[in-house]
Amino acid sequence: MNFRLGQTPARDWLHSRAAGAPAVAPALLSALLLSRLLSRLKWRRRGWRAVLCMAWLAIAAPLAAQTALPPLPRSPPLPFFKPAEVLPGLWLVQGASALGTAANANFISNAAFIVTPEGVVVVDALGSPALARALVEAIAQITPLPIKHLIVTHYHADHIYGLQVFQDMGVPITAHRAALAYLHSDAARLRLQASREELAPWIDAQTRLVPADHWIDGPQTLTLGGVQMLLQPAGPAHTPEDLTVVLPQWQALIAGDLVFRGRIPFVGQADSGRWIEALNRLLALGVRTLLPGHGPASTDAAADLALTRDYLVHLRHTMAEAARKLEPFEEAYAQADWSRFEHLPLFKAANRINAFNTYLLMEQLAR
Numbered sequence: 466m467n468f469r470l471g472q473t474p475a476r477d478w479l480h481s482r483a484a485g486a487p488a489v490a491p492a493l494l495s496a497l498l499l500s501r502l503l504s505r506l507k508w509r510r511r512g513w514r515a516v517l518c519m520a521w522l523a524i525a526a527p528l529a530a531q532t533a534l535p536p537l538p539r540s541p542p543l544p545f546f547k548p549a550e551v552l553p554g555l556w557l558v559q560g561a562s563a564l565g566t567a568a569n570a571n572f573i574s575n576a577a578f579i580v581t582p583e584g585v586v587v588v589d590a591l592g593s594p595a596l597a598r599a600l601v602e603a604i605a606q607i608t609p610l611p612i613k614h615l616i617v618t619h620y621h622a623d624h625i626y627g628l629q630v631f632q633d634m635g636v637p638i639t640a641h642r643a644a645l646a647y648l649h650s651d652a653a654r655l656r657l658q659a660s661r662e663e664l665a666p667w668i669d670a671q672t673r674l675v676p677a678d679h680w681i682d683g684p685q686t687l688t689l690g691g692v693q694m695l696l697q698p699a700g701p702a703h704t705p706e707d708l709t710v711v712l713p714q715w716q717a718l719i720a721g722d723l724v725f726r727g728r729i730p731f732v733g734q735a736d737s738g739r740w741i742e743a744l745n746r747l748l749a750l751g752v753r754t755l756l757p758g759h760g761p762a763s764t765d766a767a768a769d770l771a772l773t774r775d776y777l778v779h780l781r782h783t784m785a786e787a788a789r790k791l792e793p794f795e796e797a798y799a800q801a802d803w804s805r806f807e808h809l810p811l812f813k814a815a816n817r818i819n820a821f822n823t824y825l826l827m828e829q830l831a832r
Contacts, residue, residue, distance in 0.1 A: 546599070548603050551717070551754060551756060552715050552717060554579060554581065555577070555579055555754075556577065556578050557576075557577050557756050558577070558578075558603070559762075560573045560592070561573050562727070562728045562810040562811060563811070564811070565664060566664070567664050567667065570667045571591075571592030571596070571622070571667055572591065572596055573592060574589065574621075574758060574759055575589065575758055576588065576589045576600055576624075577589070577719050578600075578604055578612075579694065579712070580610065581690025581691065582690035582691065583610070583689050584613035585604055585608060585613060586613060586692075588616045588710055589616075589617060589624045590615060590625055590626070590628045590630070590631055591624070591626070592623035592627065592664075593667040593672070594630050594667075596627050597628070597629075597630035598630050601631075601634070612634065614639065615628070615636050615637070616694075617638060617639065617640035617644070617677060618722065619700075619703065619706050619722060620640070620644040620647050620704065620706060626660070626668060626672055629672070629673055632675050637679060638675065638676075638678050639678070639680075639696070640679075640681070640706065641681055641682075641698050641706035641708045642680040642681065643701070643705040645676070657673075657674060681696065681708075683698060684697050684698065693713055694710050694712060695711040695712075696708060696710060697711055699746070700743070701739050702723055702736065702739050702743040703722045703723055703730075703740055704735065707722070707723055707743065708721065709721060709747065711750065711752070715754065716751070716753045717753070717755070717756065718754070718755050720755060720758065720770075721757075722757075722758035723743055723757075724755060724758065724759075724760075724769060724773050725757060725758065725759045725760060726759065726761060726769045726772075727760040727810065728810040729810070729811045729819070730776065732815075732819040732822055733822065734822060737823060741774055741777050744771075744773060748767060748774075751767075752766045753765075753766055757769065776806055779806070781823060781827065783801045783820070784820055784823040784826075784827045785827040785831070789827075789831055798817065798821075
């Protein structure tokens with residue numbers, strides 16, 4: 466190899482090594498600079514300029530490798546999702562049965578959309594702007610028709626952090642008015658602040674809370690392209706603002722987080738007694754197809770509505786009995802029979818906190 470530094474062959478060799486080994490690039494570049502300096506000083510002794518530069522490289526490269534900064538972290542790829550057509554024109558995007566993390570981009574909830582001859586109605590916006598954009602792109606691959614409406618089933622983070630994408634597109638957003646209290650609360654602000662740290666880079670300083678364009682207080686009917694959608698308030702239950710979408714002609718129900726199919730629900734501070742009542746009302750509808758807020762679609766709606774209801778009933782009965790007897794929570798939890806539900810995903814992550822919150826609720830009701 467020709468090492469006549471300062472001339473093209475050697476310079477090209479150094480540049481190629483710098484590109485292939487970023488850790489020693491500073492040492493290689495410093496060798497080039499040394500060569501130029503010796504050239505300007507008219508150091509022309511045959512071969513010595515190359516020897517000096519190579520000696521410098523032998524010393525500097527190991528030091529550069531030791532002190533090189535680690536590469537900048539890359540944003541993780543979006544979790545793969547593909548919309549599934551539950552019925553002709555009725556689609557579901559299903560999130561993971563997991564807690565929201567940066568690794569899964571907060572893709573832990575479902576979104577649904579209804580394709581009609583006049584346009585598309587989307588239900589829920591997923592848990593990050595990136596996921597919402599992916600949803601919009603997925604819809605565009607299915608139909609060229611525009612998105613005409615977006616309906617929010619409730620204002621939990623994993624369902625609403627994608628709303629700004631639809632707002633920026635000019636899509637009208639409809640939600641229950643009871644969500645306004647949460648939207649303007651410290652809890653919502655602090656939750657978003659925490660999410661910017663816990664769910665970065667998917668939730669960042671540009672992620673914002675988005676209000677609805679249309680706030681409703683009672684049942685309303687939306688008809689688009691001959692498809693009738695009944696917007697039925699169901700709260701307070703999982704949240705005060707729970708909103709379901711009934712599709713009578715398909716005997717289908719989009720239930721939001723009133724139903725967690727195939728996993729333990731997140732109860733939080735919910736009024737579980739009213740949640741049970743809401744599920745009983747939904748059971749009375751007699752729908753066949755169910756699109757839950759979490760988990761896969763169901764063609765046996767009654768069984769899955771009943772499973773979430775039965776879990777909540779068991780939770781309340783067990784914790785009410787303990788509160789009545791003044792049993793400590795840990796003792797009551799250990800003695801409770803969880804065998805019907807302990808095989809379900811997220812049992813370990815969610816059941817204890819669900820039981821504890823229910824225990825506190827039943828203590829208050831017992832006073």
